Amino acid sequence: MSSSAGRPDGRTGDFGKQPGAAAVGGPWGLVRRRLADVISQVAALGALLVIFVLLSLLSPNFLTYNNLSEVVVEAAVTAIIAIGMTLVIVTAGIDLSVGGIAALAGVLGAMLMVDAHLSWPLATVVGVLIGGAAGLVNGGLVGWVKLAPFIATLGMMGVARGLTFVSTGAVAVYGLPVGFNVLGQGYAGPIPIPAICLIGVIVIFGFIFTRTKLGRYSYAIGSNHEAARLMGIPASRYLVLVYVLQGLLAGFGGMIAASRVSSGQPNFGVGLELDAIAAAVIGGASLFGGQGTVSGAIIGAFLIQFIRNGSVLLNVNIYWQDVIIGLVVWIAVSWDQFRRQRITERAHVT
């Protein structure tokens, strides 16, 4: 996260140092245009830093190792799923089923350990793959049956949640092997394992977003589906793959969450899709497609977690958290629209 945070920061610094460069023209204009590309993230990052500083000042407990590692662990699951959500949103899609898929993967993974006595690493992998299978159904409905992503995943939201309750009889699955606890509760030195999982996902998906065919095609499909098709991109196949990846991440998030509470909770992840969508959108992803980054999703997920954590520390009524997050989503999207209007207007002037 520090690398994504450092980049826009450094640029702002350069501006302050060389105001004379404006007169030279060329490089100034280029930097300004590039800055416009990241400006919504800069805004979100700014908000994140402001909240961080405010909470540090207002609560003595905020800037402690225990609290911050708690924040990171809490944010990890949301952030992992928000990264997948961002990829889906980049293709002009949406996935409402991530909470249900995470719960389904969590309880089925837990049942495999408890009832089928599968070793916990194997059960974890199977749990992740169950998420991937649910994602494949989503992807098939979107890419091949051509259902609107909202409808396809709304259906899966019900199906996955329903299967979760059917398979558990609506009772949490307890008695998981102690070794499994390491995924959600363990530490590598001072760093919580969920944070390491998150960093792994950031590295892999950062690469996928910016350096691979899949990333490039996702942006192309979301930006102009017809153009992508005319240029010979097999859009349906790539859409299926995008939803599969999102399913895998939801399954992974579900397994981490199960490990955190040492049980498979059928109620886990209700409303998780809204946090993931909010995180992606706060981080600059556009629901119209073609726009969104991994670093933005991370910033958004941590912004949401800081708000939740700060509300607890400052004894704010717990129900105000969602109100604040809703406001932040409004502000982030309005800002993004305003910025996009400016870019289009500039194009018409020149």
Add this chain to the structure above:
Amino acid sequence: MEQMNSQDASVTEPMLKVEGISKRFGGVQALQDVDLQVDTGEHVALVGDNGAGKSTLVKILTGAEHADDGSFWFAGEERHFRSPLEARRHGIETVYQTLALADHLDVVANLFLGRERYLLRLGPFSVLNRAAMKTEARALLERTGVQIPDLGAMIMGMSGGQRQGVAIARAAGWGSKMIVLDEPTAALGVQETAKVEEIIHTLKDQGVTVLMVSHNLRQVFDLVDTIWVLRHGRMVGARKAAEVRPQEIVSMITGADDASGLEFA
């Protein structure tokens, strides 16, 4: 005029030869027994009034529609393209009026859309060779005379002329044999139109074959070697741009004054 001579050498085998193409939509005869020929390196304009059948003919040649009757040969082979992709694979690149650009991707990404260069091939996870694409993109834009200040800029913030330039450069790359331009300047202002026309001139100098649909007769006379005129789905005739007066083309298009057309034929 030197261009004309170089054409004579290759006149033996036309790039595109269309014979007797007919197409009917319900009760409307969109095209009837249409012939057309485009020589290698030649720039050809297809003109005609609205509904004359220009778009239908272009769609058949680029694989978006299928002819009821007749046939055409491209680069020496008889072809029946089933899709625009198939036409592309055989060397016909189309610049659509909508341009088919991804607004959120930068210039380089758009130039290589669907034909990316890779460092490592791993299916969907193939690793893009961004440096190679940037270098090639710069060379391609230079070759086609398209001026884009910042290759890393998103298409979204660009003017209509720059967008058109990127779309034409993309079509001109990739060793395409013929470029089809559908109303290349219909949506552009005067200055932007001039720039795009310059780009089309550059293609001429490089021997790229162009078939262009245009409403703008001034532009047609400036840019092409041969003008083919469609009226009510029939090919009324072809004239060398250098040997015909605009009035004659106008009367061929409208059919208003056939006599004056015949005088020049």
